[in-house]
Amino acid sequence: MVPCIQARDISLTFKPKNRDPVTALKELTLDVAKGEFVSLVGPSGCGKSTFLNVLLGLLKPDGGEIRLNGKQITGPGQERAMVFQEFGLLPWRTVLANVELGLELKGVQASVRRERAMELIKMAGLAGFASHYPHELSGGMKQRVGLARALVTDPEVLLMDEPFAALDAQTRDLMQLELLQIWDRTKKTVVFVTHSIEEAAYLSDRVIVISARPGRAKDVMKIALPRPRDYEMRLSAEFNDIKARIWASLKEELVTK
């Protein structure tokens, strides 16, 4: 079977003006199967987010090849959508107008996109907040908007860049659970970047440990926990074993830097 995402030897070096170049990614290779939930964990600055931006098509790698369903990624496309770390909502737009964004840019008729956006607003648990502005929402609600916005164009691949990092612990637990339910229903392929080992282990089919800069795929761990997963699963010994294994791999990267 052809993997949904195929990244081969991706290298990327940033060359900021008046500063030393930074090699963010070096020969990173990984595959993601269709419908799979994959998390990338790694030390700060290891290039996880950079890789997501390469996947999204906003950054071009200097070397290597990245394919989606066998086709080379050359730029943004509607089969991919990103959920951003700091939400990235347009503050002058209402919830509805934010969620509609992707359809609006595609030139979808106003009434059609409104209907579709309202559907997703409801699914994201934001019913009744369509005409609110982002500054009137809590962090958790903002990221629900971010999620609804990413899903509005019905992308095949969902890219998530530390989407819950800015949320408090309880909201985070709740959002993880809801994300799993949405994923279960929509069967998206998800690439999820996080700093949290627990989050990665809880959500993913596979966890990929990225080395300290320059980032490579260092270890790949299959998470064989049954689905659907619930919060109680996190208390099991099996879950703790998985966390310990990820931690052991990650620790070496933290120590060397």
Added chain:
Amino acid sequence: MTGLTSFYREKEAYLLGIGFIVFLLALWQCVPLLITLPRGYALFFTTPSRIAATFYRLLVEGQIQEHFYVSVAAFLSGLGIAIAVGLPFGIVMGRSRTLDALSDPYVTALNATPRLVWLPLFILWFGIGIWSKVMIVFVGAVFPLLINTYAGVKNVDRVLVNVVRSFGANEWQVMKVVVLPNSLPYIIVGLRLAIGRAILGVVVGEFFGSSKGLGFMIASAASNYKVDVVFAGVAIFMGLSLILTLSVKKLENSLARWRPEAAKNF
């Protein structure tokens, strides 16, 4: 009684402001009754009641209207051209590094030059009349608009640009959906500055290079010692500036509905 007290509480700032203006006007009105001015000073002195009477007479004679239209025409044309040039130029300079580098020396140098030094040249080129005034208004108003628009475009949140790009937006859509709305508060500030400078341009243009307009009316009245007429002209400019400032504020508030309360009064 309590009704009156609560009414006062509610409108305190407003009532105090108006009350103090009325008090000062009354005081001014009483100056000739309180002290006898020497003849030389009395010639250049006037009272609010005389100004009001003169204002009314000029209005009935249609003089004010005639000058007013000339000034407003110069103001609106100059400001209009400044907006039509300043906004697109500011946006393009903010988005294109090449154009930024090309035009930055000119913008910086021209903006730093006192704008009135151009007036003699404009009078030579465009003659005594509306166009030399329009040009001096334009030169005054265009830079605050251009520079503020540029700053707004430069300050655009890169994350938001990426968000919109990730949905496949082209440069035009990025501009429309992110860059322009993001720059709007800056543009309004630029507009506020531009209006002040445009009014100044009208006045000075009419002082020196005009045979009509409110500025001309003031200058020629002053040289004929008609102090009442000068004050009538000053009052019109005050009123005009006040109305324009308040309308920009209103525009600002209506555009800022999406902002948190705290940020509204920055």
